[in-house]
Amino acid sequence: MLEGTTAEIRERKALRVNPAKTCQPIGAMYASLGVNKCMPHSHGSQGCCAYHRSHLTRHHKEPVVATTSSFTEGASVFGGLANLKTALNNIFSIYDPEVVSVHTTCLSEVIGDDIPMIIKKSIEDGIIPEGKTVIHANTPSFVGSHVTGFANQCKAFVDYFAESTGETKNVVNIFPGWVEPADMRELKRLADGVGVEYIMAPDTSDVLDSPLDGEYHMYPDGGVTVAELKATGDSFLSVGLGPLASTSAVESLEKKCKVPSKVLELPIGVQATDAFIDALRLAGDTSVPSEIEKERGRLVDMMSDMSQYTHGKKVAIFGDPDHLVSMVSFLVELGMVPAIVVTGTPGKKWEKKMKEIIDPVNEDCVIKAFSDIHYLHQWIKANPVDLLMGNTYGKFVAKTEDVPFVRFGFPIMDRVGHRAFPTVGYQGGMRILEKITDAFFDKRDREDPDHEIELVL
Amino acid sequence: MDSATTPDAIHVLDDRTDQVWTKGSGKAFKCDTKSTAGSVTQRACAFCGSRVVLYPIADALHIVHGPIGCAVYNWDIRGALSSGSQLHRNSFSTDLAEKEVVFGGEQKLEKSLLELIEFYKPKAAFVYSTCIVGLIGDDVERICKSVSRKSGIDVIPVDSPGFKGTKKSGYQAACEAAFRLVGTGDTSDIKPYSINLLGEFNIAGEAWMIKEYFERIGIQVVATITGDGRVDDLRRCHGASLNLVQCSGSMTHLSKLLKQHYDIPSERVSFFGFEDTARAIYTAAEHFGDPELMERAQELVRTEIAKYAPQLKQYKKQLKGKKAALYVGGAFKAFSLVLALRALGMKTVLAGTQTGSAEDYEQLKEICDPGTVIVDDSNPLELAKFVLEKDVDLFIGGVKERPIAFKMGVAFCDHNHERKIPLAGFEGMLHFADEVARSACSPVWQFAPRRAQAKAFLDSASQSDFATESTTTEGGKA
Numbered sequence: 001m002l003e004g005t006t007a008e009i010r011e012r013k014a015l016r017v018n019p020a021k022t023c024q025p026i027g028a029m030y031a032s033l034g035v036n037k038c039m040p041h042s043h044g045s046q047g048c049c050a051y052h053r054s055h056l057t058r059h060h061k062e063p064v065v066a067t068t069s070s071f072t073e074g075a076s077v078f079g080g081l082a083n084l085k086t087a088l089n090n091i092f093s094i095y096d097p098e099v100v101s102v103h104t105t106c107l108s109e110v111i112g113d114d115i116p117m118i119i120k121k122s123i124e125d126g127i128i129p130e131g132k133t134v135i136h137a138n139t140p141s142f143v144g145s146h147v148t149g150f151a152n153q154c155k156a157f158v159d160y161f162a163e164s165t166g167e168t169k170n171v172v173n174i175f176p177g178w179v180e181p182a183d184m185r186e187l188k189r190l191a192d193g194v195g196v197e198y199i200m201a202p203d204t205s206d207v208l209d210s211p212l213d214g215e216y217h218m219y220p221d222g223g224v225t226v227a228e229l230k231a232t233g234d235s236f237l238s239v240g241l242g243p244l245a246s247t248s249a250v251e252s253l254e255k256k257c258k259v260p261s262k263v264l265e266l267p268i269g270v271q272a273t274d275a276f277i278d279a280l281r282l283a284g285d286t287s288v289p290s291e292i293e294k295e296r297g298r299l300v301d302m303m304s305d306m307s308q309y310t311h312g313k314k315v316a317i318f319g320d321p322d323h324l325v326s327m328v329s330f331l332v333e334l335g336m337v338p339a340i341v342v343t344g345t346p347g348k349k350w351e352k353k354m355k356e357i358i359d360p361v362n363e364d365c366v367i368k369a370f371s372d373i374h375y376l377h378q379w380i381k382a383n384p385v386d387l388l389m390g391n392t393y394g395k396f397v398a399k400t401e402d403v404p405f406v407r408f409g410f411p412i413m414d415r416v417g418h419r420a421f422p423t424v425g426y427q428g429g430m431r432i433l434e435k436i437t438d439a440f441f442d443k444r445d446r447e448d449p450d451h452e453i454e455l456v457l
Numbered sequence: 458m459d460s461a462t463t464p465d466a467i468h469v470l471d472d473r474t475d476q477v478w479t480k481g482s483g484k485a486f487k488c489d490t491k492s493t494a495g496s497v498t499q500r501a502c503a504f505c506g507s508r509v510v511l512y513p514i515a516d517a518l519h520i521v522h523g524p525i526g527c528a529v530y531n532w533d534i535r536g537a538l539s540s541g542s543q544l545h546r547n548s549f550s551t552d553l554a555e556k557e558v559v560f561g562g563e564q565k566l567e568k569s570l571l572e573l574i575e576f577y578k579p580k581a582a583f584v585y586s587t588c589i590v591g592l593i594g595d596d597v598e599r600i601c602k603s604v605s606r607k608s609g610i611d612v613i614p615v616d617s618p619g620f621k622g623t624k625k626s627g628y629q630a631a632c633e634a635a636f637r638l639v640g641t642g643d644t645s646d647i648k649p650y651s652i653n654l655l656g657e658f659n660i661a662g663e664a665w666m667i668k669e670y671f672e673r674i675g676i677q678v679v680a681t682i683t684g685d686g687r688v689d690d691l692r693r694c695h696g697a698s699l700n701l702v703q704c705s706g707s708m709t710h711l712s713k714l715l716k717q718h719y720d721i722p723s724e725r726v727s728f729f730g731f732e733d734t735a736r737a738i739y740t741a742a743e744h745f746g747d748p749e750l751m752e753r754a755q756e757l758v759r760t761e762i763a764k765y766a767p768q769l770k771q772y773k774k775q776l777k778g779k780k781a782a783l784y785v786g787g788a789f790k791a792f793s794l795v796l797a798l799r800a801l802g803m804k805t806v807l808a809g810t811q812t813g814s815a816e817d818y819e820q821l822k823e824i825c826d827p828g829t830v831i832v833d834d835s836n837p838l839e840l841a842k843f844v845l846e847k848d849v850d851l852f853i854g855g856v857k858e859r860p861i862a863f864k865m866g867v868a869f870c871d872h873n874h875e876r877k878i879p880l881a882g883f884e885g886m887l888h889f890a891d892e893v894a895r896s897a898c899s900p901v902w903q904f905a906p907r908r909a910q911a912k913a914f915l916d917s918a919s920q921s922d923f924a925t926e927s928t929t930t931e932g933g934k935a
Contacts, residue, residue, distance in 0.1 A: 001533075001543035004577055015569035016525060016552035023526025041495075045588055045619030047502025051530035054856050058534075063860045065837060070494045071620040076592065083494045090495030095838070106524050107588040107620060110558060141524035142558050142589075214866045214907030216841035344525070374547075393532070396546075 002400045005374065007381035017374035018393065020318045021344025024139035024149030026052040027178065028103035029066055031153035034184075034202025036223035039097035040066040043084055043113065044105025059411040060181070060208045060419055065218055067091050067100075071107055080113045081121070088134060089127045095218060098226055100134045103153065106141040133226065135160040145345035146410070147244050147320050150178045154249035157201055161229035164257035171197045171235040172283050173259065175249050177242025177266055177322055178410070179424060181209040186422035187241075187267070187276075193292050194277060196284035199228045199235065201249075209419055233257035237283050241276070242266045242322030244345070266322050267424045268432070269330025270299060295426040302430050303334060306437050309457075311335035313440075316380050318342040318373060318390040319409035321350045327389070327408060329357055330429060334436075337362050339385050346370040373397065387436065404439035408432070476833040478822070497836040499784070499857055500811045502619035504587055505531060506627020509874065510707045511583055511615065511635065513658050514686035515539035518579035520549040522566050522597060523587025527619075528552075535874035537658045539685050540665075544577060553589070563595050570604045570612060580688035581611040583634060588619045611688075613637050624786070625706060625812045632711035635682065635691055639715070642689055644696025650745050651677040651697045655712055655723070656704030659684025660874055663881035667728050670738055670761075670882065674753040676745075682708065695719040699744050701726045701737060706787035706812050727789055728881040729889075730797035731762055761883035769801070772890035775898050777802035779850040782843065784809040784835060784858055785872060788817030794853060794872065795824050801890055806847040809835050837861050851897050866905025868896035 025042060029052045032040035042049035049068035056064040067090075069075070069083040084102070091100055102115055115136040122128050137156040139149040154175055174191065176184050185205040191198045206222025232238070238253050238261040240246030250261035267276035273296070281288050303310075313336045317328065321343050328338050338358050343350070347369040358365040366379060373390070377397045380388070388398050391409040398405035412418045422428040441457050448454075508531050512519055521528035528550030539545065551569050553562050570582060582604070586597050601612040615634040617627045652671065657664045664684035671678050679697040680690035700712045700723035712723040724744070726737035735758045742754035781798050785791055788810045795805045808825055809832035810817070821831060830843050837857075844852065844865055852862035855873030862869040870893050872880065880889045 001546040004544065004547075010572070010576065012572060013568070014551070014565045014572060015520070016528070016548075016550045017573075018532075018548050019525050019529055019550060019552070021525060022529040023524050026526070045502045045504075046498055046500055046623075047505045047619040048526070050499070050501040050505070050857075051526070054534075055530055057856055057860060061860055063837060063864060064857075065497055067495050067497050070496070070498070071588075072622070073620055076588070076618075076620045086493075087495030090493060094495075095497070105588070106526075106553075106558075107592070110589045110592045140555070140558075141526050142553050143555050145525075210864070212864055212866065212905055214864075214905050216837065216844075216861050216864050218838060 002377060002396050005377050005381065005400070007378060009375065009378045009382075016344075016372050018372055018377075019344050020342055020372050020376075020390075020393075021145035021147075021320070022055075023106075023141035023146060024144060024152065025103050025105050025141060026055060027146040027149030027151070028101070028137050028139045028153035029053075029064075030056060030178065030204070031150045031157075031202045032101035032103070033064065033207050034204040034223050035099055035101065035157070035229070036225045037098035037219045038223065039091055039095055039100050041087065041091065041100050041102045042066060042068045042105060043080055043102050043115065044069060044071055044107045046070045048105045055411060056208075058413040061416070062208045062210065062419075063216065064208075067095070069108075076107060076111060079111055080108050081118050084113070084115075084118050085122055085125070085127060088122050092127070092129050092132060097219065098132060100132075101153070101156070102134060102136040103139045103149065104136075105139070109138065109140040109142075133160065145320070147178055147322065147345055151245050151248050154202065154246060155252050157229055158232065158249050158252045158256065161226060162233035162253055162257050163230045164233040167234060168236050169197075169231070169234045171199060171231070172280065173232045173235045173238040173250070173253065174198050174200045175238065175240040175246040176200060176203070177240070177245035178320065179241075179266065180418055180422065181205040181207065182418070182420055183422045183424045183428070185209075186425045186428060190277065190292065190425055191280055193289055194280040194284055195286045195289070196280050199232055200224060201229055201232060233259065235259055237262065239264060239276075239279055239283075244321045244347070244350075265329070266326040268323075268326035269333050269429050270296070270303075270426075271333065272326045272329060273425055273429065292426070299426040299429045299433075302433055306433060307335055309437055309440055310433075312337060313386040314339040314384075315387045315389060316340045316376060316385040316403075317388070317408075318376050318394065321345050321347055321369070323409050325350070325353060325357065327432075328354065330432065332357060332361055334433065336387070338365050339383060340366040340368075340376055340379050342368045342371045342373070342376045344370065344372055377401075387439065404443050406432075406435045406439050477835075477839070478818075478831045479828065496834075497838070498834055499836060499855075500623050500834055503621035503624065503627035503630065504585060504617045504619045506624030506707070507615050507617035507631035507634070508585055508627070509535060509624075510628055510631035511683060512545050513537035513539070513683040514581075514583075514635075514688060514691070515545045516542040516580045516687050517545065518549065518573055518577060518582040519545060519585070520551065520569060520573065520582065521585045521587060522551050522562065522590055522595070523553055523585075524589070525550055525552045527585075527587045535658065536660050536877065537684055537874075538662050538665075539659075541687075544579060549573060558589065558593055561593055561595055562590070563600055566595065566597070567600050567604055570600070571607060574604070574608045574610060574612075579610065581613065581638065583613050583615050585615045586618055591618050611638060623812055628707040629710045632708065632714065635711060636714045638688060638691040640692070640695050640719070642692025642696075644693045647679055647693070647696040648677045649698065650675060650747070650750065651679050652699045652701055652741055653679050653694045653697045653715075653721075654681040654684075655700050655702040656708035657681050657684045657728075658704070658874070661877060661879040663728070663879045663885065666879055666882040666884060670734075670757060671741065674738070674742065674757055675750060676741055682711065695721065697721060699724065699741060701741060703727060703789070704787055705789045705817075725789065727793040728885075729790065729793035730800060730886055731766070731883060732796055732800070733793050734882050734886075735762070765883050765887045768887055769890055772894045773802045775894050776890070779803045779897055780806045780847060781851045781853060782807035782840070782847065782849040783853040783872070784811075784832070784840060785854065786811050788813035788821055790872065791817075791821055792824055795821075797886065797889060800886075801893065803851070803893075805829055806849060807832070807840075807843045809833065809840075841865065851893060866902055866907040868893070868899065868902065870896055
């Protein structure tokens, strides 16, 4: 399907071909699903809500529930106040959530709906039952990307819920960033291992990887609770993982409740995981248990076993900024050579940071924010690589160019492993390394002439 | 237990009670309305409707004018196959940013179009308007005209902002846009026995199977609209003598336009199941009033059924007595499914659609068995409630319903655009039976608690007959 792609790069200013990002509201919806008994609400046309639910369902293979203001022509002229009030009334009376988490869309942003005012009116009119909460995040689709929407929603959790009782507790807040439910589960396991008490917000584990138990649970038994969100204001430290996804939330918490904050890269690979473990260790004033040290040792062991196959291999990679920083760092640890790194999300600072990471191994690496998969494809046509990494949309590029392909990022709509196995932590590193070398070896085993096939690799 | 998960705590939204109907209840039924705000509707928007209908036109450029999301969420999600150009499987967007939202996106759109047309040399271009385009005041029609002049190809605006309504209003916009091409092509080599297939999107190659039936009996298929579609086929489709309309929801408007302007009659058909496929072929043959043609049609139906009917028997044995729920986009598909399931010995206990009309539901009520629940524009809680109440074995729906069914330990068959195997025609019926049987009879369900509970319940019931009655009345469902 990409036979029309040429190696001659067209500098485009006006359009996007095969995007490497999507819009803010889906990020807000994903974050909201990580709150216990929370109904994400899309304030816009009903297509947005249906699209986000379908997209998340394709990625997670799980029911995704959310409501919509179902804008009509009337609402787009006169504003969405009536729609949102009706919606809130219906949502509480029929779906009975603890929290309704409203996010805007391009439509309601352009109309200029004042959501806090509508929430206030709804409280005055008695639409919101006692003890229940409606929160909101502004997520204009024409600014940033889906990760921006996730970040804005996380900040909204802080702004609406965090409270300081004046009594600091021996608890660390962990803002995990946009990672998979399996990753959040792994982060919690590591924190348990180090022996710190924590609150993770949001937490989509047990929500979007729930077991088959013979029933449909509209609100699966998972997610950070409202009580926990309130208590984040009493923690003695916030750790935000992934600067783009988590900085605004931890900074807001620092401002609001004086909880000191620390922003780390997503713990993917050796050093980034070390930094995360170290931060937990320092915070908990504990020592790293030997179990976790052994995990690290097993990862490094596997890296040494496979180093002859990874060293010097050229990689093209696309995805979201936070994911890329950590994954590319891990690739460098593996001796691989990033050749082109592309994200659809805008960000000059990110480009600079990537350059610092990659410069020691490849000063000529092409690093592009606010770009797309078509650009990456054109580039690798002229500059062949050994490996492509990215979300499902990369498979057509991989097929056209006959390059080994490792799926990573959001969305992955054609494989099942990302929902079960983490990519964060030392164990996650082992999984990534397995996938990379499998991709290399599978290609060799498939394509080597009979007399050259190696039994032992 | 969570209040929202127990069946008896599941209510139907007050505003929605008229959109749920049980055969035999004699109650009034409402449909074709906008979704209630605050409902977890399974429906999408007008933009989605027009996009999915037009995108299989493979040699056209499809560009979404709006912020990036709208172009991403429907990027290549339907397996509408093309035998040639694959241009339609790419995603093109003007990716509107804050600046354009303030100052307008006309310039960006014009530039994008000129660049893309220069690079890909498409036969025509469709420009989809999203929610905010109207609000920021872009004159898309004017830009299209200007680019058309400069590039020499037809550049057609599709007026489909999401807030215009459900997918249905998007279908209408799509039909209007497609119709702009009609009447501009050469029809001189079109034979007297000729048809268009409307509302056939060539999912998993279904259009190819259906086309072959007609060609075998001597009927020319001028255009499949829009599966494996080509701009030039649309240009000359007015030369056909008859329109067969399959996905009635999406294409009724185009068939009306073709009747109005070119006096082409149309027939509503379905190619799902032996019965409906045969009927569709006979309908076309009958239209031309040629006894020899009809004979060839009958011969084809005989041959095909003889080929596949014996193989169906084994599936029937496995599936007999199982209960099915279906929730699909359009109503005509629902009719066919009810009949096809019946042919497999199964019973439809719940039938619903996202966009059915009053007329559709009348017909649906007629063909369903007494006790069948019929819903319009449903939501997960409602669907889950009926699945439990009716003790459903198989759910037929789309992407959002699949995991809900699985969580409840219920088998699933995708009869929506994400199906991966052709379900149309005679051969398709066999595929359908196979897909249903593979899911419904999967060993995995023995591990699903609901099934395990039901089995334990049945086992204990068979030991003491009187226990059955009291448990059922007390507990409702096991």
